[in-house]
Amino acid sequence: MTEATLLEIKAEIARADVMWGTEFDDKNTLNDWIAYANIYLGQAANMKASQTEQYTNLLKAAGLIVNAATRVKSGNIQARHYD
DSSP, rough: HHHHHHHHHHHHHHHHHHHHHHHHHTTTTTTHHHHHHHHHHHHHHHHOOOOOHHHHHHHHHHHHHHHHHHHHHHHBBBTTTTT
């Protein structure tokens, strides 16, 4: 993993924060975060996706996963409906 890739993931997290804000994120359960990441992972795996589209979708998924992991570690995540 390169430092440049990590910086791009960090930039993706910042971009998403500006776009969605934290109020939306504060309502997400772990299942929500995983579902959102899976959407982008599926798009990256699409056989018709260009390499640029694959990379962009992987960055978005990585940003979501890092954000979710950060929230789980800090305890700042909504309980799942069945917890």
